[in-house]
Amino acid sequence: MHYWLMKTDPDVYSWRDLLAAPGRRTTWEGVRNFQARNFLRSMREGDLAFWYHSVTMPQAIYGVVRIVREAYADPTQFDPTSRYFDPASQESSPRWVMVEVEEAGAFEPAITLPELRGEVRLEGMELLRRGSRLSIQPVTEREWDIVLSMRESGITKGGKRP
DNA sequence: GCCAACGTTGGC
């Protein structure tokens, strides 16, 4: 069991979109960075991830999702009309993968970036590192627990509501 | 909108 953080630009796909999706479940396509892809590949069914909004204020962790389908070929890499099209990727050996996730609890209110930066014990967390751009990143169990502890009334460890 | 930081590309 491992923990992760997944970044999304809410103008592309938001936490709200996830809650409105059938089964509160969505695919996570469009990753086009090798390091992030390698993390996608090492995700296992049942792993949990923080859902983070970048770019648009307020940048914050909105909730937790569970990995419900492990990495498989991302079809958008073969679609010339997709913004994620990659002409260099071969169908016989797809370069890019995606996973599927489902909602596993919300933080209310969301835990904002300044709030995370203000938590001394989170120093060294990848998200808070200067210049950090990874859209898929590992989170240590310690970091996971600290973030959960920042919302008394929030979700408990494991992603279930109290 | 700016700009620093980073990843990728391509010439050599």
Added chain:
DNA sequence: GCCAACGTTGGC
């Protein structure tokens, strides 16, 4: 294999 140029990300 180096590295400059370029495009993108993402905080502010």
